[in-house]
Amino acid sequence: MSLETEVGVFIDGVLNYFSTSVQQGALCGTPHLALSEKPELADYTGVIQVSGKRTGLVAFTAPKSMLSVMLMRMQETDMSHENLCDLVGEIANTLAGNARRDFGQQFQISVPAVLSSRASPVPYPDASRPIVIPIDWRNYHARLIVCLN
Amino acid sequence: MDAPRHRLLVVDDSNVIRRRIERANELPQIEFVGAARNGVEALEMHALLHPTLVTMDLTMPAMDGGECVAQLVQRDPELRILVISALADKLTAIDALEKGACGFLCKPFSDRQLNDAMRKLIGD
Numbered sequence: 001m002s003l004e005t006e007v008g009v010f011i012d013g014v015l016n017y018f019s020t021s022v023q024q025g026a027l028c029g030t031p032h033l034a035l036s037e038k039p040e041l042a043d044y045t046g047v048i049q050v051s052g053k054r055t056g057l058v059a060f061t062a063p064k065s066m067l068s069v070m071l072m073r074m075q076e077t078d079m080s081h082e083n084l085c086d087l088v089g090e091i092a093n094t095l096a097g098n099a100r101r102d103f104g105q106q107f108q109i110s111v112p113a114v115l116s117s118r119a120s121p122v123p124y125p126d127a128s129r130p131i132v133i134p135i136d137w138r139n140y141h142a143r144l145i146v147c148l149n
Numbered sequence: 150m151d152a153p154r155h156r157l158l159v160v161d162d163s164n165v166i167r168r169r170i171e172r173a174n175e176l177p178q179i180e181f182v183g184a185a186r187n188g189v190e191a192l193e194m195h196a197l198l199h200p201t202l203v204t205m206d207l208t209m210p211a212m213d214g215g216e217c218v219a220q221l222v223q224r225d226p227e228l229r230i231l232v233i234s235a236l237a238d239k240l241t242a243i244d245a246l247e248k249g250a251c252g253f254l255c256k257p258f259s260d261r262q263l264n265d266a267m268r269k270l271i272g273d
Binding site: 109 | 165172209238256259
């Protein structure tokens, strides 16, 4: 699978997630290699470790305000820190898990780890260059970070 | 109005998803009886609550959904299990069905998709 096709798999996953889960479509900007070694994080980040045929990670990072509105769209009334962590982890898990449709069963994913600080260290593989997919939903900006060897 | 004939246990490590499934259920035949965060809790809750329906995530800590489906079906062959997972490849779905699940719904899902899958699960 070419890099372009692989990135397309994740973009399709993002678009499907928003239109299905919160019934309001998102737009993906132009994917790009991270300008620095470590892409900037938002308030909450869900990280999925990938093992098997491919190794690395998939991370979804979003501001608190965006996650709160997403919870509201799901008719959820509990906007606690715990639920925001839960949601960001679940989104990362869903986007990584959906990629198995194209990557196959050997694309093995971990349970989510959640970071709730912009300064939290993300365990990128050595000598890797993450790809950042910008996501615009309503007036909010999130990112999907894909870093696979 | 139909009285509930089915008792639903929801198994998922995400609180948001557990609550969403409980809230989205529109079928009067189905009564929500409890929720579990992983396979180990699900086995305990099954013994306590005697559900007739289970929704089951696959990727969970402690005991994953595949192992839990196999153990639940061995314990209660009449139990109807709907696997609800983000793992979207066909082999994962086939594996879950071979272990005894009755259906597979891929995350993300809408309320309508969930209710349609639940309707099929109860044969309505």
